[in-house]
Amino acid sequence: MTDSRLTALGWTHRYSGKVRDLYTSEAVPGRILVVASDRVSAFDHVLEPGIPGKGAMLTQLSLWWFSRLGMRNHLAAAHPSLGEHLPPGIAERAMLVHELEMYPVEAVVRGYLVGSGWAEYRATQSVCGIALPAGLGEGDRLPEPIFTPAFKAPMGEHDENITFERMVDLVGAEAAASIRDTSLEAFDAASAIAARHGLILADTKFEFGRDPVSGELTLADEVLTSDSSRYWDAETYAAGGIHRLDSFDKQIVRDWLAANWDRSGEPPELPAEIVERTAARYRELLERLEDDED
Structure with missing residues (x-):
């Protein structure tokens, strides 16, 4: 590479x-x-x-x-x-x-119940140790955004959802609280901006590091991109139906791969049509956000 x-x-x-x-x-x-x-x-x-x-x-x-x-x-x-x-x-x-001195956690914030959070909720009625109300469905909005950290796994392995208490063990109480509070603040601000562009920010992950000179908490890596976040069209979501959770990211790739690969051996090559449709979803999100600049 x-x-x-x-x-x-x-x-x-x-x-x-x-x-x-x-x-x-x-x-x-x-x-x-x-x-x-x-x-x-x-x-x-x-x-x-x-x-x-x-x-x-x-x-x-x-x-x-x-x-x-x-x-x-x-x-x-x-x-x-x-x-x-x-x-x-x-x-x-x-x-x-x-x-920066990077923290070994992904700071995940969820505003809606979807993805691995939905799977965990069905099994335990909680996400990363946070109890949630009964009766929620896939894609439902949560009463308030929740902070659900994950341990960053080495390349080739899957990130592991962890409790906040486990995060404290990994990075210390002060850093954990600062990362949590900053992440929730950033999610609220980004959600409001996305809403002005007709978008729902369903969830996202942030990464943080410590400035080795000042010691300050610093936002790092990518932020609020199609790879790190799940965006939905607000009108489509409100209308309901099978497409309400269609996201502006690589979900098209995931769906095709899940239907055409049993996860043994090497994955198959992506068809040109899947590549083109995925690229179009990435472009659409960027164009939606950049249109009518704030």
């Missing part, structure tokens, strides 16, 4: 996740170049082919939200300021960020 164009410019590849590649350079100490790829993953596998333009759209979405949340974040520079220093095709997918 190393890009020779970057190594030729003095960047050293440090790590690759499912979607992002990280580079450092002696010329810019204390900084990390985060490059979002077009890779797409499902069921803990990276699939082929990727989704054209996905990396640029994810980066653009993160930058859009960073500028609106008003929270301390890890961004040091992004396109177009990086454009003159990076090759075309990379600059629009890249963010130069401050290096």
Whole structure:
């Protein structure tokens, strides 16, 4: 996953996740170049082919939200300021960020009962140790957003939902409380912004790190993108029916893979039509948010 164009410019590849590649350079100490790829993953596998333009759209979405949340974040520079220093095709997918001491948890906030939260609720009537009212259905709005952290698993393994008490064990009481409160605040702010664009923010995950110099909690990684969040069309949701929970993300990929792969061996190649439809959903979300700027 190393890009020779970057190594030729003095960047050293440090790590690759499912979607992002990280580079450092002696010329810019204390900084990390985060490059979002077009890779797409499902069921803990990276699939082929990727989704054209996905990396640029994810980066653009993160930058859009960073500028609106008003929270301390890890961004040091992004396109177009990086454009003159990076090759075309990379600059629009890249963010130069401050290096942080990352916390090993994903800060998940849920406003609606769906996904793994719905599965857990059916089994225990709770999510991550938080008891919920009886009688809720899939996709129902929760009485109030809940914070349900997850332990970040190594690549190839599935993240594990954990209780807040377990999170305290992992990061300490002060950091855990700060991450929880900041996440809920960010979710409320983002939900209000999304609503003005006719969208429901059903759930999302944030990642945080500690600034090694100031010690301050800092929002990191991607934020409120199609890969880290579940968005629904507000009108479609209100109308009900089988499409009310259609999301602006890679759900099309998940559904196709679930119907065409038994999860043994390597996953099959994605058909061109699935790739095109997924790319269109990513573009639609970006266009909806950028239309009629706040």
